[in-house]
Amino acid sequence: xxxxxxxxxxxxxxxxxxxxxxxxxxxxxxxxxxxxxxxxxxxxxxxxxxxxxxxxxxxxxxxxxxxxxxxxxxxxxxxxxxxxxxxxxxxxxxxxxxxxxxxxxxxxxxxxxxxxxxxxxxxxxxxxxxxxxxxxxxxxxxxxxxxxxxxxxxxxxxxxxxxx
Numbered sequence: 001x002x003x004x005x006x007x008x009x010x011x012x013x014x015x016x017x018x019x020x021x022x023x024x025x026x027x028x029x030x031x032x033x034x035x036x037x038x039x040x041x042x043x044x045x046x047x048x049x050x051x052x053x054x055x056x057x058x059x060x061x062x063x064x065x066x067x068x069x070x071x072x073x074x075x076x077x078x079x080x081x082x083x084x085x086x087x088x089x090x091x092x093x094x095x096x097x098x099x100x101x102x103x104x105x106x107x108x109x110x111x112x113x114x115x116x117x118x119x120x121x122x123x124x125x126x127x128x129x130x131x132x133x134x135x136x137x138x139x140x141x142x143x144x145x146x147x148x149x150x151x152x153x154x155x156x157x158x159x160x161x162x163x164x
Contacts, residue, residue: 005088011062012099019106026113038093
């Protein structure tokens, strides 16, 4: 059973490292969105996808180890790490607590950053749609006169707020 707690600690430590890398990649994504840098944005998104795959794989391993611990300790399925802590070897209790606390804080930071990136992405899409609409309309200005007649002007009235 002690080996299962040690394995759980190793998995959580690796997940913590991946979370730090995800934070860095999300910050790079944020900077790329703000600077409208497609190359850096593509690289950041690709890196986030890789890290997400690694995290999913590790999460499956963690869940398997936790299920084994639950069975070995005669606990109900779905026990949290905090519920497993009292049964952990003394030398791992503080490490598991620290890993759990750090990961929780990193997850909150990552969640906030992802929310900002989603907003920025939607704003970039709005700018692109506005540009497409300007190009599609050809820039022709149509104005109704007092008589009801439509007057065409080839002067463009297209205005675009390019801030993201």
